[in-house]
Every structure is written in C-alpha cells, then in structure tokens.
Amino acid sequence: MMPVNIPQLIAHFDKNEPVSISFYYPNEAISRTLNAMLAAILSKNDQIYLLDMMITILREIIVNATKANAKRIYFKKLNLDINDPQSYTTGIEHFKKDIVGQLDTLENELKNSNLKVTLSICKEDKSITFIITNPAAIHSEELNRIKIRIEKAKEYLDFTQAYEDVYDDTEGAGLGIVLVILLLKNAGIDPSNYTIGTDGKVTRVALSLPLQLRPEAITTKIKQQIINAIQGIPTFPDHILVLLQLCRNKEVEIKDITMTLMHDPALSTDVLKLANSAGFVPGKRVNNLSEAVMTIGLKNLESLLITISARKILDDRFQKFEQIWEHCNRVASYARTIATKYKMNAIIEKVSLCGLLHDLGKIVLLSVDLDITQWIAKLVSDRRIRTSTVMEEISIGISHSGIGELIASKWQLPEYLIEAIQHHHAPLSADSRFKDIVFITYLANLLCGIESRRYFYYYCDDEVSRYFTLQSKSDFENLGKLCQDIYNKLK
Ligand SMILES: [Fe+2]
Ligand SMILES: [Fe+2]
Structure with missing residues (x-):
C-alpha cells in the first residue's frame, strides 16, 4: 500500500x-x-x-x-x-x-x-x-x-x-x-x-x-463495589496536608517544614534516605533533616509526601500489589529520562510523580475482583486491543484510569497529576494545558508495555509520535533502550 x-x-x-x-x-x-x-x-x-x-x-x-x-x-x-x-x-x-x-x-x-x-x-x-x-x-x-x-x-x-x-x-x-x-x-x-x-x-x-451522543455508562455490581471502596478510602493525614501546603509556599522557611516533619519519624527517615540516595549529592553524607530537605528540594519533597501517603493508604486498605508499584517506579524513571532527553527540565519532577501514581486505580480494581481483571488482561492481549480501559468500561463500568481519577480527586492531588492519571491511556483527551506531562506519562507507560511485549510501538497515538519525533520502530526501540539502561543503572 x-x-x-x-x-x-x-x-x-x-x-x-x-x-x-x-x-x-x-x-x-x-x-x-x-x-x-x-x-x-x-x-x-x-x-x-x-x-x-x-x-x-x-x-x-x-x-x-x-x-x-x-x-x-x-x-x-x-x-x-x-x-x-x-x-x-x-x-x-x-x-x-x-x-x-x-x-x-x-x-x-x-x-x-x-x-x-x-x-x-x-x-x-x-x-x-x-x-x-x-x-x-x-x-x-x-x-x-x-x-x-x-x-x-x-x-x-x-x-x-x-x-x-x-x-x-x-x-x-x-x-x-x-x-x-x-x-x-x-x-x-x-x-x-x-x-x-x-x-x-x-x-x-x-x-x-x-455526531451527538448521550452515553449511558454501564453500571454493574462490581462498579458499585468499587465506588463504595473509593468512598471508604481515607484522605491524607492532617500533618501531610500541612506539609504539602508548606512545600507549595514560595516564602516558606525550612525550619517550619522540619518542625512538622519531625513529628513523623518514619517520614523523616524516608526524607533522609532520599537525600542520601544516588542522584543528589554523591559522596556526601546528609545527617540532619534541614540539610536533607534542602538537598532534595521542595518539589521532590512534595512528590515524596504524595507518593508515600498514597501508597501507605492503599497498602493498608487493599492487598499489596508489589508488581504494580514496581511497574510504576519503572514508568516514573522512564518519564524522567524522556523529559530530560527532550530538554523539558521544568517538568521532570512532575512527570516522575505522574509515573509513580499513574496506575493507582489498578490497586482498587484488582482488590475488588481479581478474576475479572485477569480475564480482561488476557482478552486485551489476545485481541490486540490497544488498552485495557475500553474493556474495563464495558465489563465493569469503569476503567482503572477512571478509578484513579476518582481517588486522586478525593485526595485533592495537583491538577496535572489527576489529568495524567485519568488520561495515561488516552492522552489526546487530556486538557491541553497539561499536554506535555500527559504525553510523557503515556509514552513512558507505552515503552514499558512494548518492553514487556504487551504493546506494539504502532499502538502509539500519531500525535504523540510526532510530538517526540518518533517516526519508526527503531526510534521507539532506541528511546526504550535509553530508558531501560538508565533505569537499570539507577536501580
Ligand atoms: Fe494504566
Ligand atoms: Fe501502567
């Protein structure tokens, strides 16, 4: 042809x-x-x-x-x-x-x-x-x-x-x-x-x-169970909400943050651990909290607070799905690599956070009904359907991106993050203000899918391929390889 x-x-x-x-x-x-x-x-x-x-x-x-x-x-x-x-x-x-x-x-x-x-x-x-x-x-x-x-x-x-x-x-x-x-x-x-x-x-x-449609969403018993489960999910603890506010305040003093942080020993340890991890100040040991906060910066602290709180709430309430979080870590790393490669430095922390939480809806979906989710996954791969979301919608009445969006909104997460969670399988539907962030989250997830042979490079939306000038299979392979190498090195 x-x-x-x-x-x-x-x-x-x-x-x-x-x-x-x-x-x-x-x-x-x-x-x-x-x-x-x-x-x-x-x-x-x-x-x-x-x-x-x-x-x-x-x-x-x-x-x-x-x-x-x-x-x-x-x-x-x-x-x-x-x-x-x-x-x-x-x-x-x-x-x-x-x-x-x-x-x-x-x-x-x-x-x-x-x-x-x-x-x-x-x-x-x-x-x-x-x-x-x-x-x-x-x-x-x-x-x-x-x-x-x-x-x-x-x-x-x-x-x-x-x-x-x-x-x-x-x-x-x-x-x-x-x-x-x-x-x-x-x-x-x-x-x-x-x-x-x-x-x-x-x-x-x-x-x-x-051209004019009046969609009538499918309502199933499982969907109702999911909605109930989301209603039962707690909001973030008060001290985390205070800390998030402080991180977003440009005039904040570091001591205000450390004072609040100190009341949460587990969190303080995580902050210190992050400051001492590779990627920040190599070769130098950070021992006190205020130095740690300054080392990682407020943007990274905000991401850390959101990720830790989100994971803790979900892990306490639902089954632990290590595999999903592992996949999310990988997507976050790939998203960082893509943003760095395309010199979109201003959004590196943001896309990383989007990667870390993009599939949070899956935790709830899998916890409510494991059988149906596995069945959908098999059908999606057998029939080479681009994304599981369409199948989830007609089998359950709501997709994992939809569930994720409901939880993220309940937690009042930043708008760009809600948008990336909701549209990580359908980036063209995202609000144009967050196009770059959603496109990167989508591409990072797609590259992981290609790597694990669940997706094919030609599933990629044309607009996204053009945005990142990915014209051929080998362009996708090269970018995938770069992401994979950096991820393996940092791991
Ligand atoms: Fe997903
Ligand atoms: Fe994913």
Missing part, C-alpha cells in the same frame, strides 16, 4: 467526500494509518474520547473481513467448495484449527490474491459512516448466525454476562460481535447503527456514528 497522506484525506473528508483505504492484510502500517485517520477525524468532531472504542471496533470488523477473505483462499487450497454445506462444515473445522488466531500465516497468499478489504469513511449531516467491504459474499448460514448473535448481544448488560454464552462459538466471531455491540451501547450509540449484509458479491459492514 502507498503511504497515506493524512492531511489530504482529512481535507477530502471535511468537504463531505468519502475517504477510503484498501489493503490485503491489516499489518502494522495499516494499523498506524487507521489510528492516525481516526484520531484526526474524531478530534475534528470533538469525539476524541471515542478513539480507543472506535479503533477496537474497526479493528474487530477489519480482522473479520480479512478472515472471510482468508477463508476463500483456504477453501480453494483444500479444493473444497465453500458453497456446498457439507464441504463448508469440513473446511471450517480445519480453518478454525489452522488459521483463526494465526491469520498472519496467510498474509502472503492474501497479498497475492485479489481479495482486498476496503474501509470508507464519509461525513454526513448528523453522523459519520464507516463502511467495510470485502469481495466475498458472506455465506447465508453465517449471516443468519451473526444476525441472531447481534440481536442477542443487544440484551446483554455487560461483557461478563456474554462471555460464557459465546465461548463455544463456531468461528470465534461471536465474542467480537458482542464486544462491538457493548462498546456501542456504552458510548450511547444505538446498536442498530451497526449492520451487516451482502448483495451476493461483496460483504458490507456499516457503522454509523452519530
């Missing part, structure tokens, strides 16, 4: 002209193009908050269309007539075993076929229409099964209800349909806006996205 010129496409789109891309196989380049196109189109319509949902839905439809094309190729290879009911049953059994889940094995054959998938997007008066076609007419039996599945899916209230029902599905497409319908419902889109049909030659899936 030729590289797609996004600004040109958007110009056509704005003139209400349909824009389209065609491809044989939805590889990385296609995924990146699709993400960038959707981000541009949705932000034009103030619907950027729908980005992950739309990417998930379109990906699902596109993979199914490609699967349908692959099925034609596979049947031909096996010399089976796809229109003969008996051959169909035999063929589909083998297809499920050999191809579904490893579609990439047919990538070359798809490229050499004339079976393309086309996505067209067109702006209309009150909606945007997405049409996905593939030149293989859907089998009538299959179409009926899908229609029944769609009707059934409309009745589910959340994703967990559907799971057991569709698990035994013949072609593995059932779960995808339920996913699409629930995502639509969660965003306030009538599921009847999603249709599938054929004219005997091509299969056509259409989705109309209204």
Whole structure:
C-alpha cells in the first residue's frame, strides 16, 4: 500500500467526500494509518474520547473481513467448495484449527490474491459512516448466525454476562460481535447503527456514528463495589496536608517544614534516605533533616509526601500489589529520562510523580475482583486491543484510569497529576494545558508495555509520535533502550 497522506484525506473528508483505504492484510502500517485517520477525524468532531472504542471496533470488523477473505483462499487450497454445506462444515473445522488466531500465516497468499478489504469513511449531516467491504459474499448460514448473535448481544448488560454464552462459538466471531455491540451501547450509540449484509458479491459492514451522543455508562455490581471502596478510602493525614501546603509556599522557611516533619519519624527517615540516595549529592553524607530537605528540594519533597501517603493508604486498605508499584517506579524513571532527553527540565519532577501514581486505580480494581481483571488482561492481549480501559468500561463500568481519577480527586492531588492519571491511556483527551506531562506519562507507560511485549510501538497515538519525533520502530526501540539502561543503572 502507498503511504497515506493524512492531511489530504482529512481535507477530502471535511468537504463531505468519502475517504477510503484498501489493503490485503491489516499489518502494522495499516494499523498506524487507521489510528492516525481516526484520531484526526474524531478530534475534528470533538469525539476524541471515542478513539480507543472506535479503533477496537474497526479493528474487530477489519480482522473479520480479512478472515472471510482468508477463508476463500483456504477453501480453494483444500479444493473444497465453500458453497456446498457439507464441504463448508469440513473446511471450517480445519480453518478454525489452522488459521483463526494465526491469520498472519496467510498474509502472503492474501497479498497475492485479489481479495482486498476496503474501509470508507464519509461525513454526513448528523453522523459519520464507516463502511467495510470485502469481495466475498458472506455465506447465508453465517449471516443468519451473526444476525441472531447481534440481536442477542443487544440484551446483554455487560461483557461478563456474554462471555460464557459465546465461548463455544463456531468461528470465534461471536465474542467480537458482542464486544462491538457493548462498546456501542456504552458510548450511547444505538446498536442498530451497526449492520451487516451482502448483495451476493461483496460483504458490507456499516457503522454509523452519530455526531451527538448521550452515553449511558454501564453500571454493574462490581462498579458499585468499587465506588463504595473509593468512598471508604481515607484522605491524607492532617500533618501531610500541612506539609504539602508548606512545600507549595514560595516564602516558606525550612525550619517550619522540619518542625512538622519531625513529628513523623518514619517520614523523616524516608526524607533522609532520599537525600542520601544516588542522584543528589554523591559522596556526601546528609545527617540532619534541614540539610536533607534542602538537598532534595521542595518539589521532590512534595512528590515524596504524595507518593508515600498514597501508597501507605492503599497498602493498608487493599492487598499489596508489589508488581504494580514496581511497574510504576519503572514508568516514573522512564518519564524522567524522556523529559530530560527532550530538554523539558521544568517538568521532570512532575512527570516522575505522574509515573509513580499513574496506575493507582489498578490497586482498587484488582482488590475488588481479581478474576475479572485477569480475564480482561488476557482478552486485551489476545485481541490486540490497544488498552485495557475500553474493556474495563464495558465489563465493569469503569476503567482503572477512571478509578484513579476518582481517588486522586478525593485526595485533592495537583491538577496535572489527576489529568495524567485519568488520561495515561488516552492522552489526546487530556486538557491541553497539561499536554506535555500527559504525553510523557503515556509514552513512558507505552515503552514499558512494548518492553514487556504487551504493546506494539504502532499502538502509539500519531500525535504523540510526532510530538517526540518518533517516526519508526527503531526510534521507539532506541528511546526504550535509553530508558531501560538508565533505569537499570539507577536501580
Ligand atoms: Fe494504566
Ligand atoms: Fe501502567
């Protein structure tokens, strides 16, 4: 496929002209193009908050269309007539075993076929229409099964209800349909806006996205449990609130801080420990509190107070999830490295704090229901969904970023920090005043995900890649390597 010129496409789109891309196989380049196109189109319509949902839905439809094309190729290879009911049953059994889940094995054959998938997007008066076609007419039996599945899916209230029902599905497409319908419902889109049909030659899936939406959030028992859990979380202790105030006061005297600090021996020890850690004054031992405060500075002291208090409250109240905090430490370090590399020195402490606390919502989520969170994680990785947040929303009714935001607001944490916690998976939705901070938190988390093979570099939002001039896979790898080296050295 030729590289797609996004600004040109958007110009056509704005003139209400349909824009389209065609491809044989939805590889990385296609995924990146699709993400960038959707981000541009949705932000034009103030619907950027729908980005992950739309990417998930379109990906699902596109993979199914490609699967349908692959099925034609596979049947031909096996010399089976796809229109003969008996051959169909035999063929589909083998297809499920050999191809579904490893579609990439047919990538070359798809490229050499004339079976393309086309996505067209067109702006209309009150909606945007997405049409996905593939030149293989859907089998009538299959179409009926899908229609029944769609009707059934409309009745589910959340994703967990559907799971057991569709698990035994013949072609593995059932779960995808339920996913699409629930995502639509969660965003306030009538599921009847999603249709599938054929004219005997091509299969056509259409989705109309209204420009005006009235989302109705999914409410589940677990969501209620989570809200209750958040209500039960205490606020920061009084002396910490006093200290935080002092740190933000430009005219403060160090002795005022140390006087308050002294009443909390554990905290005083932590301050001394930090002042004596690598990165501050190497080779010199800091023994008294006021020297320690001066060594680390008020910004770092503020971060330390927030992190220690937040972790203590969560650890006392919920299960201890060392792994999450370890991941947060890593993200914080990566965020520092990114801010340093891009000479954004004024926000180094801020992004570090964002990294340290970005996933705090996960602690509550995991404590309330471990099974469902693990199930979501598996589904997200199996179906290559960019972020777990969309799945959390339709399964539980709230995502870990949403939970984090509720807790951070309750603790009256600084605005930039609340914003980074809430949008660390959807940076384009963040308030533009905190764009640099949120982008760095997002990128640091993404690099950690790439390193642990949960994410792919092309999941990155195009605007973020451009902001940090990351144009290729190797740009991401180099930055990842730099972050990793510095983290390992400091550890
Ligand atoms: Fe996260
Ligand atoms: Fe994270």
